[in-house]
Structure formats: structure tokens, C-alpha cells
Amino acid sequence: MNTRFDMMLPRRQTILGGVALAAGAARPANAQLTIDMTKPSFEPVPIAIVDFKGDKVGADIAGVVRNDLQNSGLFRSIPPSAFIQQNMDPNAPPRFPDWRSVGAAGVVVGQATTSGGNIKVDFRLWDVVVGQQATGLSFTSQPDKWRRLAHIIADAIYKRVTGEEGYFDTRVAYVAETGPLGNRVKRIAIMDQDGFNTRYITDGKTIALTPRFSPTLQEIVYMAYGENNAPPRVYLQNVESNRRELLGNFPGMSFAPRFSPDGTKVVMSISADGNTDIYEMDLRGRALRRLTSGPAIDTSPCYSNDGTQIVFNSDRGGTQQLYVMGAGGGGERRISFGEGRYATPVWSPRGDFIAFTKISGGSFGIGVMRSDGSGERMLANGFLVEGPTWAPNGRVLAFFRQQPNSGGRAGSVTLHQIDITGRFERQMPTQTDASDPAWSPLIPQ
């Protein structure tokens, strides 16, 4: 996107001077500008985001930042109507006592100026508790990229406060569902993580399912049915040009595709004579290699974050369970041993956890376990929850919830996000019913 980033550290002397002055002031004991999201309980960090000065878009940018942080569950955005200090100089320290008295642990100020076909945005996060600048950045980009700049600012604030990478400058691909269930239209859609800029990349003439991003976000792989009852097959599609290519050109059905972390391979399931196994396709020469064999259903493969292993689900032991094998096949071992059926394993981009869908006792759940199968923990349950996908920081998941059908009518199908403790779940806005979310990596800058 041709964006320039500079750490904004001018006037350091002035800022440090402010620290000395502020240090003597009383601090509220309960509000800190840090949060440990892995702790069993915490209070969201109260933060004040002031409308950015300069162009009118400055207020819009602040609104996007507020929304991102609030929706993470880790922040509480203090409503601007409560602010005491008005007309702030975006480069000068705020009046810290004013912000302490509204309960803010941090205050964000910034400005946006457009000139010569570029937009320049800078911001500072002030730590109200200790009375100094916590972080600050300056960006230059094209004016129509202002939403992305806002997400990048929200990511910087999230990182400074939580110590974890942000996930706001990302997209989510999903299956947009419309029409009656018996003849449902299912199209692949891509939107910004906050629900904006939705576009549809398949036309809906045939059912398309299970989109997954390449590491660069340039391409997705998904499964789509053919015209005239042709079996479903795996396609690779460029999301900019929409040029698509048939990857799974085999006699039987191919499905459940996923990229390797380096983007050079796609792992998928292929069916022949009713039997389903896992194959790897090298995208550089389209060479196909079989990774599993035997009469069981082996599907939903997903590479480990380092690309050396693959987790998948198989009913080889009688019911669906999770197995791990080497990325080239072999060494298969079962890792799920709880009660019920386990499906759709997804390896965290950090490598520490595997998320899954569990079907047990007539209901569905989304859970995580460590990659060796230990430490299983359920995060969300419901009539039908399915299809976890990791945000790039490995600390937040998305999945979908389907409500029961009744009276011949389809129950709603919606996307949700939840943090890894299971404490904070929220519905993600979509234009239509939606399933099969795939969270992208951070958009390359």
C-alpha cells in the first residue's frame, strides 16, 4: 500500500519534562495502561481516543480506532462526551489530571492532513497513569487507505498495552449465505476484520465453501461445485484480478484445502471410490503427493506454524479424532482423547495451541488444546458452532454459529470472535448470513 512509517519521537525532552511534573500526582490504583490477557481475570483498560485534528477524516479515524479496541474486549472506550479537556494540541502532553478524573488509563491524540494526493496521519498514546508518552507513529499513504491507517494505529495501541501483536489490520474471508436452505446460495466474500469493504469473489452460481488465505493475502483457495452436477473441486483464486485456476483436477471430489505457511504448497483432501485421503500439491510444479492412505476419512488438514507437521481429523479409530503427522506424511499419532468427536483442527500461528470443533452430547463446541493434545479447554458451545480460525496473533479466534432451523426456515448463521480465554465473545458484522470464516494474516505493509 506504499505506506511510510516513522517512529514519532520528536520533542522527547518536553515529554520527559512532563513525566517529572506528572510523577508527583496521585495515581488511581485500579487503572493501568497494561493488561495481561492470559490472566484468569482482568478489567478492560479504560482508554480515551480523541477525534484526530486536521481533516474531517480525523474524526472517522478515531471512530475506527475506538471500535477496534472496544471490540477486542480488552479495552473500554470512554465516550467522547465525557472528555474534559477540549481542543487539544496533538503534539503537546495532555492535561493528565483531566484524563485521570474521567478514569482514563491512556489517551490517544492525533492529526490527519491531506496534501498532494497523500494523507499524513500521526498519533500519540499517552500513559495517563505515569504521565508520559507510551508510543507514537507517523504514516503517509493514499487518502482512500484511511481505514487501514486507523487499523494500524489500533494495532500499535493494542501491542503497546497488551504486549501482543494486534490483529485489526486484517481481513476475513467467509461463505456468504442467502436464500432458502434447500437451495442456498453460498458465495465467497472477503471483508475487513471490522465488517467494512465487503466484496464477493465468486458469483454464487454454484456452491463455494471453505475459503483460506495465502500467507500474502494475494490468493485464496476454496472448494466449489461445478456446473451440471460436476463434483466439487479445489480452486486457487487471485483476490485482486479474480483470475481463478482449478487446482484439484482429479476424477473425484477435492476439498478442504489449506496453504502451507510459506505459501508454496496446498494440502487438501481428495476422494476416490468413496474413500477420502490427504494429498499435498506443490504449487511450483503442480506435483501431487499422497500423504495418507487406508479406508478411513482423512480430512481437514492444517499445517503447523513452522510447516513441519500436519494436524487433521480421521475416523480411522471408529470416530472422528485429531491426528498429527509429518508434513510429508508418516508418523501419524492421535492427539485427542476426550469424550466425543473432534474435527476441523487449526494450528495456531504461534504454534502453541490447536483449535478444534468438538461434537459431544448432542451439542457443538469450539475448544483449544496444546499441540501435543494436552490441556484441552472449551471456549464456546452451542447448538452448532464450527470452523475455528486464528487471528494472526494467536490470541483470538473466529468461528460460526448456526441456530436451529424451524418451521422449514433456516436458522441464522453468524460469525463470532472469541479470545483464547473464552471470556469475551462478540458477533462479527456481516452483510448476509455467514459461515466458514478464515482470518487473514496481517496485511503486508
Place this chain on the structure above:
Amino acid sequence: MRMIKALTAIAAMILIAACSNDQQAAAPATTTVTPGSVADFRQNVGDRVFFDTDQSTIREDGRQTLNRQAEWLKKYGNYQITVEGHCDERGTREYNLALGERRANAARQYLVAQGIPAARIKTISYGKERPDPVGSDEAAWARNRRAVTALQ
């Protein structure tokens, strides 16, 4: 006319008691359809068989339906056949695609064993993507775990 209605009522009672066949399946010839037509196949032969949860084994009631299908398909050799495998909504999407494929293939193999040429029969899995009927109770799920023989 009254006689035909009475027969239909009895047939319906039997179907409810059996609790496994489709309404359009296995009904005796109470209406006039052209012999050898798709409507004839659906009404008088039965176009679908049902499966137990997470299973792809052809049940006894399914064998009877498939035996009738095989007889009919031998008599009317001009049709190409696609067996569609379906699942209820109580599984995950990808696994259900594979399970639907297994069910379609089980029905196909049974028909081939009854003498239908393998080259006449294609399979396709719809997983849980095409529910019929639409519902979220045991009765709807039982009807959705199905393999449907579609004629072209």
C-alpha cells in the same frame, strides 16, 4: 376414487410406522404416471435410501429400495445415474462432504452388485449443504442422512 384414497391412507400409515422411507418413495401405484419416467421412478420405486448417524452401511430397508431401483434401471436402460450423498447437519462441513461421498459410493456399489454397469453411475456428495427436509430435529436429520438416485 374413494377406493384409491383409502389405499393411499393405508400406505401412509405403513410409511409412518416404518419411519424410514420417504413419502415419495415406495408408494404403491396409486396415481397414473408414465411408466419409465422420472416421476415413475420416484413414486413407484423410491429414489432415496437412508442411513444411521455417521454410518454409510446400507440398511435392510435401503436394500429393498435399491433392489427395486436396480430392477427398474435394468428395464429402462436409457438413463444415466448420479447418486447424491447427503448428511444431516450434526457434523462438520468438511467431514460431511467425505461422509456423503461414502454414502453415495455405498449405494452405487450396491447397484453395481445388482448388475447396473458401473459406467452408468456417477456419484456426488453434497455433505450437509442441501438439506431435505429443512429441520433441526431427529426426524429431519434421519431423512437428511440419505443417498438419492438422480436420473439424467
